[in-house]
Amino acid sequence: MSASTPKLSLDRLQRGDHLPSFTLRVTSRDVRDYLAATGESPDLWTHQVPPLALGAFALAGLMERVELPAGLVHTGQEYAFAHPVRHDAAVEVRIRVASRSERRGAVITALESEWHSGDTLVGSARTTVLVAPPGAEDPGAGGDA
Amino acid sequence: MSTEASEAPAVAPVSRLIDQARVDAYATAARDHNPIHRVGAEASASQFGRPIAHGMLVLALVSEAMAAAFGERWARGGTLKVRWRAPAIPPVTVTARATARAVTDGLASYDVVCETESGEPLLTGTATAPLA
Numbered sequence: 001m002s003a004s005t006p007k008l009s010l011d012r013l014q015r016g017d018h019l020p021s022f023t024l025r026v027t028s029r030d031v032r033d034y035l036a037a038t039g040e041s042p043d044l045w046t047h048q049v050p051p052l053a054l055g056a057f058a059l060a061g062l063m064e065r066v067e068l069p070a071g072l073v074h075t076g077q078e079y080a081f082a083h084p085v086r087h088d089a090a091v092e093v094r095i096r097v098a099s100r101s102e103r104r105g106a107v108i109t110a111l112e113s114e115w116h117s118g119d120t121l122v123g124s125a126r127t128t129v130l131v132a133p134p135g136a137e138d139p140g141a142g143g144d145a
Numbered sequence: 146m147s148t149e150a151s152e153a154p155a156v157a158p159v160s161r162l163i164d165q166a167r168v169d170a171y172a173t174a175a176r177d178h179n180p181i182h183r184v185g186a187e188a189s190a191s192q193f194g195r196p197i198a199h200g201m202l203v204l205a206l207v208s209e210a211m212a213a214a215f216g217e218r219w220a221r222g223g224t225l226k227v228r229w230r231a232p233a234i235p236p237v238t239v240t241a242r243a244t245a246r247a248v249t250d251g252l253a254s255y256d257v258v259c260e261t262e263s264g265e266p267l268l269t270g271t272a273t274a275p276l277a
Contacts, residue, residue: 033174037167037175048220051208063179074200076227078224079223079224079226
C-alpha cells in the first residue's frame, strides 16, 4: 500500500471533493500483526479481516494521501460493516468530503468512505477530524490525531 | 418493532493494558506513524504533553467485545458510532463496555464506552449488530 502522488492538503479540501480511490489488500500477516498489537484473539479471524482492521488500514491509506496539519484531532468515527472480507481480497476505498465547517476558528471536516470488493459494498465509514486554531489549548475532544 | 433490552445478547467487557509498547506495535501494524503517538519531541510539544494512544486502538476494544458476542454477524451488519472524549495516555488499562438498549427490527443496539481504571470515559457512542 503506497501513495505515488503528492499528498493533498486537508485545508484545501472542500465539501463534495472526491479523493483518488485506492485499493487495499489485507494479508494474513497484516491481520496477525494487527491482532497481536490490539491484543484480540485471532481465533475468529483465521480467514476474514476483522472489520475494524479494514477501517484502520483504510484510515492509514487516507493518511498516506492527505497532509494532516499539526493540531489535528480525530474526534469521531462511524462504521457500517456490510460484508466480511477474506484475507488477501482486494478492497477499493472511495473517499469524499462530506462536510466542512468552521466553529470558533476550528475547522471540522467529515470524510465519508465506501469500501468495495468487486461489485459488493463491504463497508462504509465516516471520519470526523478537527483542526484547532493556533494557540488553542483545548481542541474540543481528545482522541486520535 | 422494538423489544426490551433484555432480548439483546450480553456483551462481555474487554479490558486491556495500553502501554507504550502496545502503541508502538499498533503504529507499525496499522501503519499509523503519526509522531503524536511516539515518545519524542513532537508528542512532548503537543497539547497533551506526551504520547497518546491511537484512538483506533482504544476503539478496537469495542470491536473485539462486539465480535466476541456476535461472531461473523459483527462483520456482516455491525455498526459503530463513537466520539472520543479524552486521550488515552499510556500506560493505562482501558475497559470497553456495551450496555444493551433495545432490539429493533432484528438489530440489537448498545451504548458503548471505553473508560480508564478511574472511570474516565475515553470514548462514548453506540453499536448495533444483527441478531441473525
